[in-house]
Amino acid sequence: MIRKIFKKKHSGQNKVALLLEKYKLPKGYFSINRRMITKGIAVGLFWGFVPMPMQMLAVMALTPFMRFNVPIAISMVWLSNPFTMPPMYYMEYLTGNFILGKEGIDNIELSMEWFSAHIGEIFIPLYVGSAFYSIVVTTIVYISLNWFWILSVKEERKKRKDKR
Numbered sequence: 001m002i003r004k005i006f007k008k009k010h011s012g013q014n015k016v017a018l019l020l021e022k023y024k025l026p027k028g029y030f031s032i033n034r035r036m037i038t039k040g041i042a043v044g045l046f047w048g049f050v051p052m053p054m055q056m057l058a059v060m061a062l063t064p065f066m067r068f069n070v071p072i073a074i075s076m077v078w079l080s081n082p083f084t085m086p087p088m089y090y091m092e093y094l095t096g097n098f099i100l101g102k103e104g105i106d107n108i109e110l111s112m113e114w115f116s117a118h119i120g121e122i123f124i125p126l127y128v129g130s131a132f133y134s135i136v137v138t139t140i141v142y143i144s145l146n147w148f149w150i151l152s153v154k155e156e157r158k159k160r161k162d163k164r
Contacts, residue, residue, distance in 0.1 A: 029063060029070040034149045038071035039099030042142040044076025050087050051126060051132040055080070086110055089130075093122055 043062060047055045055077045063070060080088055090108070097104040105121060
C-alpha cells in the first residue's frame, strides 16, 4: 500500500529524468524505495527539530555522506514552519528544562526583543530538548516507517497470492 503511493507513475517522471540528465544529478538522490524514502524522512525530521536557520542547507550538506531521497528530506524540514515553530520550540525548551532539572522561565513572550534579552537563559535547555526530540522522534519514526513499509509489502504479496 505505502509502496504503491510512492511507485505510481506520473506523467512528470519523464521531465524529472530529463532534468536529472541535463544537470548530471545522481539518480540515487531521487530513488523511490524503502531505504531511500525512510532515510529521507528521518534526515528531514532530524534537522526539522533543530532550531537553526537554513535547515534545508544542513540536509543538502549531508548528501555526499548519506544517500537518501533529497526532495522528501527537504519537504520534511518544512514541517517546522513559522506556524509550528513556536509550539515546537516551546515544547523542546520545556523538555530541555526537565532533562536538566531546571525550573525555567515563567513569563515567556513571543517577541524578538524578549528572545534577544533571554537567549543566555534559554539556549542550553532549548538545544538539549531539540537534541532529545531530534534523536528520539526521528528514531521512532524511522523504525515505524520501515516496519509499516515491510508489513505493507507482505500484505500486497499475500493478496496477490490469494488472488491466484
